[in-house]
Amino acid sequence: MESHRYVVAMKALRGLYIHIPFCPQICPYCAFASLRGVDYLHERYVSALCKELSVWSRQYRKNPLQTIFIGGGTPTQIDPSLIGKVLEAADYAFGMCTDAEITVEANPSTVDREKFSKLRSVGCNRLSLGVQSFDNQALKKLGRVHSSEEAERAFTSAREAGFSNVSVDLIFSVPDVAEPVWQGSVNKAISLQPEHISVYALTIEEGTLFARREGEGSLVTLTEDDDAMQYEWTRNRLLDSGFKQYEVSNFAQEGWVSRHNWGYWTGAEYLGVGLSAHSHIGGERFWNVKDIEAYMQRVEENISPEEGRERIDVQTERRERFWLGLRTSQGVFLSEKELAVLKEHEHMNQCLKAEYLTLKKDRVLLAEKGWNIADGLAVKLTNILEDGSEVITQCV
Incomplete structure (x- = not known):
């Protein structure tokens, strides 16, 4: 990729983010680069990911990766063998520590015990399960395609497949969802005994369906006071249940902090590959194009997929x-x-x-x-x- 400014300060690369943009459905609150109904692009996109990794390998000395995070989108929308192909390319490009943390995000509607077993077999050892709520009405309001029953079943299947490091993601401050409903979701998550729980306030991002509804007046978000009350209750409940808070939105059992996310919060360098992926290397931040055809075509033609770059001043x-x-x-x-x-x-x-x-x-x-x-x-x-x-x- 001769036209790409791949020359950066050669420091040890700690983390790798891999973006898989495919989804069963676009959630009304999601502003990430995601696509539905294009399953025919899976293999071509993964080939582009592998090629982008290969180019980056020429710029870094062999220094085994400590963490890999496969996010999206919905990574479990594609076949686990394709995830394995990308992980092989990453290992060939940079190497991996023997205890590398390899996280894959999963949507409960796209997984079962067999798929979890395959994900384990290709190297994934940490699961981030996008539950968001254990209440079906709340899930419907969030535009999720899975049910509460599917979410619990997915967690159980992950355990049966051998995942000993599972994180459950939840969203609070959902409009028209009563306080007891949210508390029930938190209690349900705790009862499953995951190693990690993330709780995020619903935010209205520009360009999303929720943003349009808010602009039209058909979506009324919670007040700051109500949002704060839900957060405080949740924080206290998780702390009382033995979880340790290591970041505003993240709680873990002793010894189960997300090492990849900890790198983000503490300024570690990381490389992002794939559609719209961001990187932070050598005092610079840069990101790839958001159009999937443009991304794949550029990589295939040995042209940089980079869309923008900025120097981080003092x-x-x-x-x-x-x-x-x-x-x-x-x-x-x-x-x-x-x-x-x-x-x-x-x-x-x-x-x-x-x-x-x-x-x-x-x-x-x-x-x-x-x-x-x-x-x-x-x-x-x-x-x-x-x-x-x-x-x-x-x-x-």
Whole structure:
């Protein structure tokens, strides 16, 4: 791919993201690159993925991957043998650590015990199950094609197939879904005893069906107060059930943190391949085209699938370090200058007294009351560091 600017700083590549865009149905809240009704493209697309990986292998010294995340879309929409083909290409290109975490996302409507067994046989050892809710009415409102019964059956089948590392994804703040219904889904997920649970607030993304409905007035989202109440109840319920919170939306049993996602939150470099995939390497962020025909044709013709690229300047790097790091249980490591500025700022002291934030030697991290407002707190901190004289009427 001679026209591609594949030359980047040669640092050890830690994580690989592989995008599989195919879906049984496009969810009304989904803004990711996804397609339905094009099963005939599966093999051609996977061949393009393998070729893109091959090109990247020429730019990196052999340094075994620590994590691989196969997302979408719905990766389990394609045959497991094709996923195996991509994993073989990744292994040939970069190598894999013997204990590499290899996650595959799964939609309950597209899997059974046999498919899970095949996914295990091609190398997948972690499953991210897109349940979203264990209530059929809530699933219908979210436009999901599976039922609550199928979701539970999928989890059981995954266990029977040998998956010992399973994450369950849930969505809260769904309009017209009563609080007890959401609580029932959380309790059901806990009862299954997964190693990991992710809980995400429903967000209305531009260009989605939900965004159009909201614009028309036919979809009314929850208030910030109601959203906060659901989050706080959920957080407390998961903590009381033995889960450890390591990021605002992510909870894990002891020893089962998602290593791939932890890399995202802590600034690790990663490569993304496939349709619309993003990468963060060598102080740059770049991404592929979003049109599948353009992606495949470019790769087949030895032309870069890259659509855009940006250099991460010092200010952006610091902002992202705070925006991402503050969401984690680790917090943000501070330079001596940053620590000194924050300690002397009255609004930082307000946040400490209000138990939104805490300081531990060279780190700032969320205190008990700060988890639900992490993003706002990160903005406040970067504002203080960039302009200590900025007028901020209150901590949050």
